[in-house]
Amino acid sequence: MRDVKEPPVTGQDTIAALVQRIETLEAEADIRRLQTRYMFLCDTPCPEFGVRDDSHRIDLIMELYAEDAVWEGVGEYYDGQFGRAEGAARIRAHFERFWGEKRDPELLLNAHYVTSEQIHVDGAEATGQWIHMQPWLFADGTALLRSSRLNNAFRRIDGTWRITRTRTENVFIAPLPQHFTGDFPSASVLMRP
Template identity: 75%
Template sequence: MTLEKTVADLATRVETLEAEAEIRRIQARYMFLCDTPCPEFGVRDDEHRIELIMDLYTHDAVWEGVGEYYDNQFGRAEGADAIRAHFRNFWGQKRDPELLLNAHYLTSEQIRVAGDEATGLWIHMQPWLFSDGTSLLRSSRLNNAFRKEDHGWRITRTRTENVFVAPLNAGWASDYPSASVLMKP
């Protein structure tokens, strides 16, 4: 093997590792911004939160819930305007009972990079606590796609499929915050 070939091979491997790391950060940031209360310091309101999320997506992205449980619950949003409307529908409505807390936990990661495109598979879990004392645990599989653009990697597809929804006993969680101060300077 020539030195040039070795260097080229190493450069490709480094680019792949850097892509995986950036995709991992993008997916984690998306989940972080979807947490309630939102832990991102300085987020003024849900519209600001939505714009921070939209910065992670390409203009032609797709967000969809699939499978027998999520097809009718989430549907499909194509393009930035439709995805923005999807999030406005979720956060823009006053809900009764009010969502007090949810946190996203990612596991079973599989990222595959092929040039300027990539896919990522995860399983995620999230507890939900509501103002009426009810709570549940949700788990979903994520099959997402990404593309490298001039300003870095972005999400081109969020696809989520229900694994399970489990009601939790009242009082299973205590001592949770009404607002996050984690990122406060």
């Protein structure tokens, strides 16, 4: 058996490998910021400074999506509750229904806590998985805790990462004790200059 020699690694090969690794790390960071910005904009009260109303909030959310994106709830619980919206116009309509509905009791607080992140970058395409939890507090003192798994997709378009798929699946929904919290803001001032 004769020895097969690997071609020598050159300085150019090393630089190319390092550039590829840096680009992957930068893509992961951009996707992480994109996903968490989406969730930040979905919080109630909306913590983004200067957001005038829910229509403005939806405009900011839609800036995160590709024109051909899909937003869907999957699995035995979310299939019927959320369904599937294909394309930016239908995704916008989904958000308009969510924030346009008058709830009784009114939703006072909803905050997203994200964990269990996995991001997989393949050139200009990527996928990411997370688990998130969110408490929901209502004006009558009722509350619940929701948890979902996310399996989302992303594409770099003109140098900027965009969401191409939001896919959410219920993990659990649990009622919380009546008036389980007493101190929460009516508006966020976090981002105020």
